[in-house]
Amino acid sequence: MIEPTLTQVARRDPAVVMRLKRLGSLHQCRLSFMRILTRRMAEQNWEFTRPVFDIDDLGVGRAVYTAKGPERSYSLIAFAHDLPADQRSDRVIAEAWDATFTLFDGIPSEADLDRLSQNVPLQEAGRVQETELSLSRANRSVRLWAHVVDALAAGKQPDPGMIDQVGYLMRTTAVYGSGKFGAADRETLADRDELQVPFQAEMLSVFLTRTFVRDLVQHMANVRGGEATATLRPALARRLGIGNSTGLGMAPFIINHPVLFNNWIMVREEAIARVRSLTQASAKEIAHFKDVLDRAIVSVAKWRSEHPVQIKKLETLQRDIFALQQYIADQELSGDLPWDALMVWAEDVLSEEGQEFVASLILEPYGALVDGLASCMADHYEKSFRIDGAMTVGALRARIEQNFGWALAVDWQRRENCARAWYVSEEKLEPRLGERFDEPIEEYEQPLAPARDAAMAHAALKDWGRDGPVAEFLLKHPEHRHTVRRAQLSEIAPYSEIHDNTISSEVLPIDMLRAKLSFFGATRFDPRSDRWVRICMYANAPYPEELTEQNADLWVYPKDLS
Amino acid sequence: MSWSLNEVESLAKRATRGVGYPWGVAEEAAMAVRWLSARDVDGAAALVQMLTQVDGKAFGYRSPEAGCEIWRASSGTLCPLLAGAALSDFASYFPEGGIETEAMWQPILMVPFAAALARNNGKPIAVLWGETTAITDGDVLSLQGPMEAVAEAVHIAPAALETATARKTNRAKTGPQDWVALMQLAHRTYAPASEESRMSGAGAGLCDND
Numbered sequence: 169m170i171e172p173t174l175t176q177v178a179r180r181d182p183a184v185v186m187r188l189k190r191l192g193s194l195h196q197c198r199l200s201f202m203r204i205l206t207r208r209m210a211e212q213n214w215e216f217t218r219p220v221f222d223i224d225d226l227g228v229g230r231a232v233y234t235a236k237g238p239e240r241s242y243s244l245i246a247f248a249h250d251l252p253a254d255q256r257s258d259r260v261i262a263e264a265w266d267a268t269f270t271l272f273d274g275i276p277s278e279a280d281l282d283r284l285s286q287n288v289p290l291q292e293a294g295r296v297q298e299t300e301l302s303l304s305r306a307n308r309s310v311r312l313w314a315h316v317v318d319a320l321a322a323g324k325q326p327d328p329g330m331i332d333q334v335g336y337l338m339r340t341t342a343v344y345g346s347g348k349f350g351a352a353d354r355e356t357l358a359d360r361d362e363l364q365v366p367f368q369a370e371m372l373s374v375f376l377t378r379t380f381v382r383d384l385v386q387h388m389a390n391v392r393g394g395e396a397t398a399t400l401r402p403a404l405a406r407r408l409g410i411g412n413s414t415g416l417g418m419a420p421f422i423i424n425h426p427v428l429f430n431n432w433i434m435v436r437e438e439a440i441a442r443v444r445s446l447t448q449a450s451a452k453e454i455a456h457f458k459d460v461l462d463r464a465i466v467s468v469a470k471w472r473s474e475h476p477v478q479i480k481k482l483e484t485l486q487r488d489i490f491a492l493q494q495y496i497a498d499q500e501l502s503g504d505l506p507w508d509a510l511m512v513w514a515e516d517v518l519s520e521e522g523q524e525f526v527a528s529l530i531l532e533p534y535g536a537l538v539d540g541l542a543s544c545m546a547d548h549y550e551k552s553f554r555i556d557g558a559m560t561v562g563a564l565r566a567r568i569e570q571n572f573g574w575a576l577a578v579d580w581q582r583r584e585n586c587a588r589a590w591y592v593s594e595e596k597l598e599p600r601l602g603e604r605f606d607e608p609i610e611e612y613e614q615p616l617a618p619a620r621d622a623a624m625a626h627a628a629l630k631d632w633g634r635d636g637p638v639a640e641f642l643l644k645h646p647e648h649r650h651t652v653r654r655a656q657l658s659e660i661a662p663y664s665e666i667h668d669n670t671i672s673s674e675v676l677p678i679d680m681l682r683a684k685l686s687f688f689g690a691t692r693f694d695p696r697s698d699r700w701v702r703i704c705m706y707a708n709a710p711y712p713e714e715l716t717e718q719n720a721d722l723w724v725y726p727k728d729l730s
Numbered sequence: 731m732s733w734s735l736n737e738v739e740s741l742a743k744r745a746t747r748g749v750g751y752p753w754g755v756a757e758e759a760a761m762a763v764r765w766l767s768a769r770d771v772d773g774a775a776a777l778v779q780m781l782t783q784v785d786g787k788a789f790g791y792r793s794p795e796a797g798c799e800i801w802r803a804s805s806g807t808l809c810p811l812l813a814g815a816a817l818s819d820f821a822s823y824f825p826e827g828g829i830e831t832e833a834m835w836q837p838i839l840m841v842p843f844a845a846a847l848a849r850n851n852g853k854p855i856a857v858l859w860g861e862t863t864a865i866t867d868g869d870v871l872s873l874q875g876p877m878e879a880v881a882e883a884v885h886i887a888p889a890a891l892e893t894a895t896a897r898k899t900n901r902a903k904t905g906p907q908d909w910v911a912l913m914q915l916a917h918r919t920y921a922p923a924s925e926e927s928r929m930s931g932a933g934a935g936l937c938d939n940d
Contacts, residue, residue, distance in 0.1 A: 347736025
């Protein structure tokens with residue numbers, strides 16, 4: 169838990185931060201889970217080996233990549249498959265993939281590999297156990313894969329322009345973690361230092377997956393080209409990230425884990441407030457900021473999307489960056505409270521996309537001030553939370569008004585305000601979003617409209633005396649337990665609720681997906697629709713054998729590559 | 731075969747919702763089953779038996795009636811989830827002499843709520859029915875006696891916890907029959923497959939050769 173702010177500049181108001189449009193404009197920062205992982209592995213000198221690489225000429229087989237930390241080892245077990253093109257789907261409903269993976273706790277024996285070879289390729293239809301920490305799969309980018317194999321086999325290097333255009337050779341289409349399909353529960357591992365920060369096992373799995381993919385494409389080129397085959401140049405290989413294709417599953421996650429999501433947002437807000445509260449910036453800090461800004465501009469220039477919403481946001485971001493450069497040239501960041509002044513200016517002049525770009529960037533020179541906050545990003549509280557029935561009805565109503573004051577004035581009967589319903593399909597339990605008034609889905613609706621539910625509870629509470637205990641209300645109205653729990657959790661988790669309507673006809677689920685993915689450290693958000701997004705992870709990161717303390721952090725801002 | 735605690739929690743939530751309980755109660759049922767499973771008690775088996783008994787009947791009638799000295803349900807048999815929730819909600823008003831209830835389905839499912847009460851009040855609590863005694867300080871569970879599908883009466887009272895050794899596990903050992911029964915109840919929360927849902931609901935195409 170983070171102590172109440174002692175900074176001169178307060179954290180931003182949840183009513184500002186928790187709007188969907190802003191959450192859908194978040195950028196990665198120093199506190200992103202990938203960067204936390206690579207910094208840790210470099211600092212602790214983790215060792216990486218590839219004890220197994222048993223792939224045949226058709227690209228089918230298995231490989232093991234082991235990462236050895238100070239106390240334990242973790243191994244990515246990869247299975248490569250020969251997937252017919254007509255089966256290549258990124259959806260949950262897919263049943264076969266180009267490659268499948270699990271992160272094993274330790275070093276697997278032959279028997280473990282044989283057991284997992286019977287299960288991991290089946291993904292959701294298979295079983296893993298306590299020794300496995302994740303289950304994932306990936307599909308190829310068909311055109312980039314073919315291009316890289318063809319080029320290397322012909323003794324040439326692939327075209328850097330084409331690599332940048334796609335960004336990855338394979339994209340993961342699900343990375344299942346904690347307890348899924350029999351895997352170890354996160355709670356049983358959270359006392360390990362290296363897994364204390366959220367999603368570290370999943371981020372490690374993806375880091376090693378990227379290495380496997382690089383090795384596999386080289387292997388396939390070698391098979392094709394024989395002795396004439398070129399070796400992929402490390403500088404080109406580094407430009408390759410791992411893609412990720414994400415559907416609606418992540419949107420329920422941030423609503424269903426209100427304290428965890430609060431902790432991520434609150435940690436970032438606390439970091440921003442700490443930096444804004446600095447009275448002066450040193451020449452060295454300003455130089456660091458300018459260097460990172462120049463590099464971030466290079467990354468933004470390479471960010472491509474075909475989706476109209478994102479194209480517009482990128483144009484706006486480009487204009488914002490231009491304005492930002494002007495501001496810095498004029499102001500030199502030399503006045504008092506320079507970072508606060510910059511943020512105040514940004515709030516006035518820039519779009520949300522630009523404001524959040526700036527908010528993430530000002531943290532860069534201040535690792536010593538903000539990196540320690542990473543230890544506050546996990547949640548140990550929610551599972552043991554008990555509704556406080558002694559709270560008065562009046563206090564509960566006030567709490568709901570605090571989070572959802574705007575929602576109480578909404579007419580929830582109007583079609584446009586409740587046009588959508590979140591549901592789970594019986595087809596492989598794929599999470600979906602449907603049209604409430606056009607599809608027979610309402611009876612399957614998931615509790616993912618906290619604002620509407622809060623308005624309903626607030627209305628029901630009107631009939632109860634202000635001074636009576638909530639326990640009496642709940643005895644009569646157990647249908648509001650869900651809302652009362654959330655309202656009470658928000659007392660310690662001010663950033664737990666989205667301050668927008670998640671079932672309106674206007675909702676863009678990609679805003680929720682981006683919010684979560686930005687904390688992973690994702691870049692190049694590329695929506696495929698209003699509810700599907702592709703991203704890139706670890707682009708320009710060092711490979712395991714290249715990892716040093718010098719390159720473990722700022723890889724996300726590559727120097728000009730052209 | 732064993733299940734992760736997250737698996738058992740997630741399935742318990744959906745199954746409880748599947749027989750018509752509100753989502754908030756389903757979440758608490760799930761937490762209760764997880765709490766028991768982590769203490770090597772097959773909470774999922776108790777839940778599926780209880781849900782099967784009450785399936786098809788309105789849940790409100792199994793809630794404790796307000797204002798009764800001895801807790802009872804208008805349907806005749808209390809639901810341990812609703813009684814448990816009330817026990818936990820009224821923690822600040824817990825009487826020194828404890829609480830008596832009339833008949834209750836699967837009283838073991840009330841024990842995790844008694845644990846929340848014990849944590850809140852800082853004193854161990856005993857849940858007693860038939861030949862069975864369950865005592866918890868909120869973390870450790872000492873359980874003696876048989877599981878019962880229905881108890882004629884339950885007594886919840888402050889107690890001393892003498893067994894200090896915690897029996898904890900990371901895995902749930904629910905049998906395949908009970909698991910399948912829970913899956914069937916959970917299945918009611920899933921929308922039937924349709925071509926329209928398949929095409930538009932996830933917002934992505936079916937083929938991804940790029």
